[in-house]
Amino acid sequence: MAIFKTACVQVTATNDMAQNLAETSDLIRRARDAGADFINTPEAVVMIERGRQNILDKAAPEHEHPGVAAFADLARETGAWLLAGSFAVKVENDDRLANRSMLFDPTGAVIARYDKIHMFDIDLPGGESYRESRVYRPGDAAVLARLPWAMLGLTVCYDMRFPYLYRQLAQAGAEVLTVPSAFTKPTGRAHWHVLLRSRAIETGCYVIAAAQTGEHVGGRKTYGHSLVVSPWGEVLSDGGEDKGVSFAEIDTDAVAEARGRIPALQHDRAYADPVVANPLTAAAE
Secondary structure (H helix, E strand, C coil): CCEEEEEEEEECCCCCHHHHHHHHHHHHHHHHHCCCCEEECCCCCCCCCCCHHHHHHHCEEHHHCHHHHHHHHHHHHHCCEEEEEEEEEECCCCCCEEEEEEEECCCCCEEEEEECCCCCEEECCCCCEEEHHHCECCCCCCEEEECCCCEEEECCHHHHHCHHHHHHHHHCCCCEEECCECCEHHHHHHHHHHHHHHHHHHHCCEEEECEEEEECHHHCEEECCCEEECCCCCEEEECCCCCEEEEEEEECHHHHHHHHHCCHHHCCCCCCCCCCCCCCCCCCC
16 A cells, blocks of 8 residues: 655646746645645646747757756755656657656656657637647657556646557556646536546546646636546546645555456457448448
8 A cells, every 4th residue: 555645736837937937836845845745737837838939949958948957956855756747848850849748756857758649639619729730749659657656657638538548558557647738628618527537437547637727828728627536536636727736645555446346457358340230332322
């Protein structure tokens, strides 16, 4: 058995990286002062910008990124494990960026890196349109990392709509799944809670989803409601719509208990590809 306290830091990132880092750092310190062992922050935690060129101009390689350096310092200062939900990171041999989630241990070392796999390319009712793949290249690898208390599976935001990724992470040993997000308000109202609860129930994992909230540059609005969900699908904490910190206790015994009650991770079966059982004949057409 392992029990630890987790925190979700909820922010409204602007296009001013220094301001975002200052506000996020204060909330991380507050979370640690309240006893959090593992502190989570949202996707795009240090910058939400509008326009492809503006985003590219403010990104940096990992070794030069102000956010990476700041989070390493915060981990050393607080002695906590920190998840930077994601940074916009320049990569070699590509004119796009990586949307990279990074896990820091209490010494400030980067323990794991995960580049968001699924790109948010979508048109929403009401006129909102997003083409994440114009700015970011998709990642190509699932990532696990070992915390002192549990095995962690890393994902980011839109990934949550692809259940196979979470099933594979759980079957590879994940007990806790992170989903740092900047979820839009319309889709958040419709799907946020039910998707995250579903990923927890399907995998028998804890799900920790720190979120952006409020209105950002260009009028973009995010949903908030940072969540921690138990392996049985119970919402243990909900950050609401305000900036701040929310907390939950993680007990890894609950993972084994949920999987023992519904051992669906062990019940995969091979099957043939789907075919249409009653195809139209040429005459019927």
